[in-house]
Amino acid sequence: MENNFKSEIEKENLISNIFDKIEKIYKNFIICKKKLIKKYNLTPAETKVLEYIYKNKYCNQMSIAKELNINKSRVSRILDSLILKNYIKKNSSIKDKRIFCLKLTEIGEDIFVKNNNICNDFIKSVFNDLDQNKLKQLDLCLNELLTILKNNDKKTTNN
Numbered sequence: 001m002e003n004n005f006k007s008e009i010e011k012e013n014l015i016s017n018i019f020d021k022i023e024k025i026y027k028n029f030i031i032c033k034k035k036l037i038k039k040y041n042l043t044p045a046e047t048k049v050l051e052y053i054y055k056n057k058y059c060n061q062m063s064i065a066k067e068l069n070i071n072k073s074r075v076s077r078i079l080d081s082l083i084l085k086n087y088i089k090k091n092s093s094i095k096d097k098r099i100f101c102l103k104l105t106e107i108g109e110d111i112f113v114k115n116n117n118i119c120n121d122f123i124k125s126v127f128n129d130l131d132q133n134k135l136k137q138l139d140l141c142l143n144e145l146l147t148i149l150k151n152n153d154k155k156t157t158n159n
Helices: 008-039 044-055 061-068 072-084 106-127 132-158
Strands: 088-092 100-104
Touching (some): 008 106, 044 106, 061 072
Antiparallel strands (some): 088 100
16 A cells, blocks of 8 residues: 655644544534433433344343343343333243343334434434545545454454
8 A cells, every 4th residue: 555644743643633533523423312312311321222122123131231242230220221211121032931022112212213313314414515425435444444443353353
C-alpha cells in the first residue's frame, strides 16, 4: 500500500483526528440512545437485552448470557425487571418445561421499534448530506478497518 505522508507525525495526526471525529459521532449517538433509555426507564443492559430478544424471537436466558457476554445471574435480574415493566414475557418451552422462551410483549416491541426508528433517523441525519460516492468510500474504508480489526483479533487470539 502506498504511503503518501510527508512524515510519520503527519500520519499520526490524521489518524488522531479521524478517531476524535468517530468518537464525537459515537458520543452523539449514545446521547440519543440515553434519552430513550431514560424516557422508558431502561438501563443500557435492559436495552441490549430487549434488542436481542427482538432480533432472536423465542430465545432463552442462556443464549442471552452467551451472546451478550453477561453472567446468568445478571441476565436473570434484567429479565425480572423487564417482566415487571411488562416489556417481555416468559413462556415455557414445549420441549422442556424447565426452559423458558422469551418474547417481547406488545409494549416491549413498540418501545423497541420506536427506539430503533429514532436511532435510525439520527444515523440518517448524520449521513444525509453525503453524496453516494462519499458514502461508498466511507463504507469501503470502514470495511477495511473492520477487516484489519478482525485480523488483529485473530493474531492476538493465536498468540
